[in-house]
Amino acid sequence: GDSVxxxxxxxxxxxxxxxxxxxxxxxxxxPSLFWYVQYPGEGLQLLLKATKAxxxxxxxxxxxxxxxxxxxFHLEKGSVQVSDSAVxxxxxxxxxxGYNKLIFGAGTRLxxxx
Amino acid sequence: xxxxxxxxxxKIIEKKQPVAFWCNPISGHNTLYWYLQNLGxxxxxxxxxxxxxxxxxxxxxxxxxxxxxxxxxxxxxxxxPAELGDSAVYLCASSVTTGTSGGDTQYFxxxxxxTVL
Numbered sequence: 001g002d003s004v005x006x007x008x009x010x011x012x013x014x015x016x017x018x019x020x021x022x023x024x025x026x027x028x029x030x031p032s033l034f035w036y037v038q039y040p041g042e043g044l045q046l047l048l049k050a051t052k053a054x055x056x057x058x059x060x061x062x063x064x065x066x067x068x069x070x071x072x073f074h075l076e077k078g079s080v081q082v083s084d085s086a087v088x089x090x091x092x093x094x095x096x097x098g099y100n101k102l103i104f105g106a107g108t109r110l111x112x113x114x
Numbered sequence: 115x116x117x118x119x120x121x122x123x124x125k126i127i128e129k130k131q132p133v134a135f136w137c138n139p140i141s142g143h144n145t146l147y148w149y150l151q152n153l154g155x156x157x158x159x160x161x162x163x164x165x166x167x168x169x170x171x172x173x174x175x176x177x178x179x180x181x182x183x184x185x186x187x188x189x190x191x192x193x194x195p196a197e198l199g200d201s202a203v204y205l206c207a208s209s210v211t212t213g214t215s216g217g218d219t220q221y222f223x224x225x226x227x228x229t230v231l
Binding site for chain 2: 004032036041042043044045046049051089091093099100101102104105106107
């Protein structure tokens with residue numbers, strides 16, 4: 001079935017470091033891909049998305065590019081801040097089998113230190 | 115704009131007891147979702163409502179779980195009786211149906227953390 005695999009955390013970085021969180025997926029055709037973020041004590045928030053191959057989603061300095069050839073959607077940020085500390089979830093909506101049915105990865109915790 | 119509201123935020127019960135969670139979606143959002151999030155895992159969809167109708171409840175364990183969305187607004191998720199393995203975070207989300215390819219943006223509440231002793 002459709003699934004998402006993320007790199008295990010926690011990822012610990014110093015402020016202003018470069019961030020990469022790896023995400024790969026298994027799905028038929030061209031699913032839509034998402035990154036959600038969960039700050040402590042808050043609900044999940046959509047960070048960015050891409051709906052077709054080679055699309056780049058971006059928001060708040062974060063970017064991810066939909067790579068069909070490697071079935072990947074890695075999250076990157078050039079310079080992280082302490083306020084970026086959160087849990088990041090990669091997710092997909094399959095092309096069939098349920099409109100709006102989000103399938104999540106296990107999440108990657110990011111801790112940024114001053 | 116108020117977000118998705120869930121209550122209670124925390125609940126501790128003994129096994130075999132019943133428990134209920136309540137969700138108030140964002141005003142005007144016709145689609146409502148309940149997700150289960152086990153510790154260290156991503157959320158998994160339990161049930162999705164379009165207005166009052168449950169259009170996807172294939173992952174809901176119907177022997178002990180039930181849900182309702184009267185009048186197409188608020189929703190309640192119930193477990194009876196609760197088991198130790200039900201300890202998790204129960205998330206509610208809502209969205210507006212746009213028909214956009216790639217799905218509608220879902221807005222999540224903070225969740226209810228259930229502990230079954």
